[in-house]
Amino acid sequence: MPLSAPSLTDVVTVLCIALILAVPFAIAGLCLINTGLGRSRSAAQMMMCSLGVVAVAALVYFAIGFAWQGVPGGPAYYFAVGGKPWNWIGAERLFLRGVPLDISSPSLSVWLGIFSVGLAAIIPLGSGADRWRMSAAALSTILLAGFTYPLFAHWVWGGGWLEQLGANYGIGQGFIDAGGSSTIHCVGGLTALSIAWILGPRRGKYARDGMPTAIPGHNAVYVTFGCFLSLIGWIGLNGAGSILMAGVDPGNVVLIAVNTILCAVSAGLTAAIVTRVRFRKPDASLSVNGWVGGLVASSATCAFIRPPEAVIVGLVAGGLVTFSVEWFELRLGVDDPGGAISAHALGGLWGVLAVGLLGRMGVAGTGSHAQLLAQFVGIATLLGFVLPLTYGLNWALDRVYRQRVEPEGERQGMDLHELGGGAYPEFMTHDEPFERGL
């Protein structure tokens, strides 16, 4: 069955291509952020691991991922309940057979999808930094790119049951996520939470009495530069996602870009101010997490809110991420070196919720209450289905193939243990001060 989707004009096609070309900057930015927030002795492994998971994600998505994600109106598997169809998984052909790979909308969706799944696969690396084996990360990525991501992306972007909540059940316009707050970032962030739980904390992170020790990132320059790269990538991601996945009028591209920027800067600034007030000096790591949290929250909302509301979304995201990083570390004992859980999972949930609270869909007869309900159904699906699914898959993987590096490897550093050499061979290596006395 041929793929069906609305055709694009030449101008819109060129615009989409330009936007999609910017998306790898988001991947590069997250790689730098994850690397900079980890230890220097794991920097090369983190960058190599990032390349590896992006490659694995792209190949798996090419082989099976897109077939299960599908496009709206394309072939899919349904089951009927009460006479209404529940579209639960795509039924395209494997290995992209049947996709014309021209400049049509489904083809551009495939291209964007390859980058999107790579971005989702990068996220758990932040929470598994300094202790996640490269081979295990690659295997985990197969599960993410081959099953978890395509399944949820089909529900939201591929004509699945969440997207159809409006048409089938009259719940607003169905679940809405223009740029991937849920499909990319919540899926990646919830996987990051699962990985952090399964791996356990880094050696030396918690003292015998359970109190956490600060292990600062090794390169603030990477981290902050990563923020600027991410901003470029997110403008592309949000713009292309809104047009191709959510069917937003391409004339809104400037609004989308402005909202993305305002969300990021207000969230980053909020985090800097909050940490300045609480700790007397702005914290670079938390400010960066806030910035990324703002970007993540912007993804769902960017096409449906006005700029003043984008500032509000960013303010909330910045505050939320700042406090949740501390909450995860202190209260829950979750060691997340890159802040991936807070920035991506919680930032994404907030973005999805903000669509229901602040979004203006512009369709008569759909009250904001109904749209808020649709967004809550999506949030319930993320917490009640995606989190147990990704945790279960990674737990099962860990039972057959241990994901955490051996104690000796962690002591040596991931660079030396897994790659045989460090990222900074000319630098002198010092004893790790965080492990003394433990």
Add this chain to the structure above:
Amino acid sequence: MLAGWILVLAAVEMLSALGARSAFVAAGIAVEVTGLVLVIRSHPAPRGFED
């Protein structure tokens, strides 16, 4: 957590009034949050590693 999600799905499928649907979706999310709290508590608080 899965039970909470199923409650949400049941509310979507079986109820039609917005208020009733909203109440049951809220209840389902509350069940999910309870499940999440239980999962968090099932993970032991981390202590320093012995070398």
